[in-house]
Amino acid sequence: MILTVTPNPSLDRTYEVPSLDRGGVLRATGDQVDPGGKGVNVSRAVAAAGARTTAVLPLGGGAGILLAELLGAHGVDVTAVSIAGQTRSNIAVAEPDGTLTKINTPGPELSPEEAALLLETAAAGAGEASWIACCGSLPRGLGPGWYADLVTRARAAGARVAVDTSGPALPATLAARPEVVKPNASELATAVGRPLSTLWDVLKAAEEIRSLGAGAVLASLGGDGQLLVSAEGTFHGTAPAPVVRSTVGAGDAALAGFLIAGGAGPDALASAVAHGAAAVRLPGSAMPTPADLRPEQVRITRDLPLDLALSEPATP
Template identity: 55%
Template sequence: MILTLTLNPSLDRTIEVSSLDRGTVIRAAAARLDPGGKGVNVSRALLANDVASCAVVPYGGDEGRRLIGLLSAEGLDMVTVPVRGATRSNVTLAEPDGTITKINEPGTALSAAELDTIAEAVLSAAHSADWVVASGSLPPEVPPDVYARLCERFSSAGIHVAVDTSGPALLAALAAGPALVKPNREELAEATGMPITRMGEAVEAAEKLRAAGARAVLASLGADGAILVTDGAVRYGECGVDEPRSTVGAGDAMLAGFLAAGASGERALVEALAWAAAAVGLPGSRMPHPCDIHRDRVLLRPFDPSMPLGATTL
């Protein structure tokens, strides 16, 4: 079973527009409301593909109750933790060419007592877990070492920990020795202070994260695919998308596919790429079902250090 923790979940509203023109009235072509938050999305993707998962979800206010209602309607197994503040709402503007503009609220602060309650909920639910996924941005005023402290407790209990976050929270988590981290290209650059314009630089940055404590690095590179860097091995693959709809949640689908396939080796990388590409082809933050996933489109090949990278990240 895969347990996920999302400290800063959200309601994600996606609005499709023909073009984004500032200072004008824009009529939406379509709109949808989805549950959001990185760990929430990982659990939703696993649920859609019949992989056992449980999500720990703090929630508050009308937005939080609506979030829990949406997740309940999907049939997600979850542990809910009420908090004083209101769950945040995010807005994504999607254009026909695949260009995505996101507006993310910061979320609500969590008190020390609320953090302790959430941690206890995670620890109680983790007894049957093979993996714990700690992912997403931290709410305001939450200490950056929160994922690191959880990682230490789970690792000592023999549970694998995957971390998907950024900034100080990622740097702090590395020192706790997570089994896996899943940064995107921008997060790799931020964590290492390196410009990442070529494949070789992405691999070098991933190796720096491993030197800092991570045992494996799955780095998403947007339209350029992904790399998996482990002890003594670098694997690279890509999967094209005919009609990109939304990149929201695609990185979460990538992590879900990787864990669902055993979290090691080429097979797991193929699943990760296929699930992520399927998510890009769906509107909003919909997670792919088996009928959406096309493993035959995944291409694994030796990485070329001189290969230039584009700008899109997952």
């Protein structure tokens, strides 16, 4: 069972428009509402693959009720921590060429009691989980070390932990020694405090993150694929994605694919790449099912093109 923890979940509404005209009247060609937040998306992708998953969430207000209902419809078990604040709602505007404009709200502030209850609830599920995925930004009221506390308690209970977060929470978590961290290029650049322009830069940054405590680094590089740096070696995975409808949740789908396939080694990387590539072909933040995957298109190599310039160089 894969347990996910999303301290700042959301309702995500995505509008598809012909073009984004600032100040104009936009007529959407499609729209949909999905349960959102990185860990929520991981659970949705795990459930879509037919595996068991539980999402631990702080939920409040009407948006929280709807989010739980939507997750139930996706086959995700929900363990809710009731909070006084209102669960946030986010908006994304998708253009035909794959350009995505997002408006993310900060979300509610958790009280010290709510923060402690969320930690206790998440840690209590560690004994039944093969993996715990700690994902997303921390809401107001949770300090940068909150994930580190959860990682320490989860590992003591025998669970393996993957962390996908950014900002001060990422370096604060490394000392707790999570088995996997999954930054994108921008988050990785911020963590090491320098720009990343080539695959070699990403490799060196990932090695630095490992030296600070991470067991493995799974770096999402958009159209440049994914890089896995671990004790087993370094592997680069790519797959064509000719039609990009939305990149929302693609990294989360990739993490789900990685954990479903065991969370280590080139086979898990291949699963991550297949899930990420499938996700960008879907609208909104829809998660891929096995029928959407094209594993035959995935290429995994140890012969890294280290001089490869990133399509989108990352800066801190």
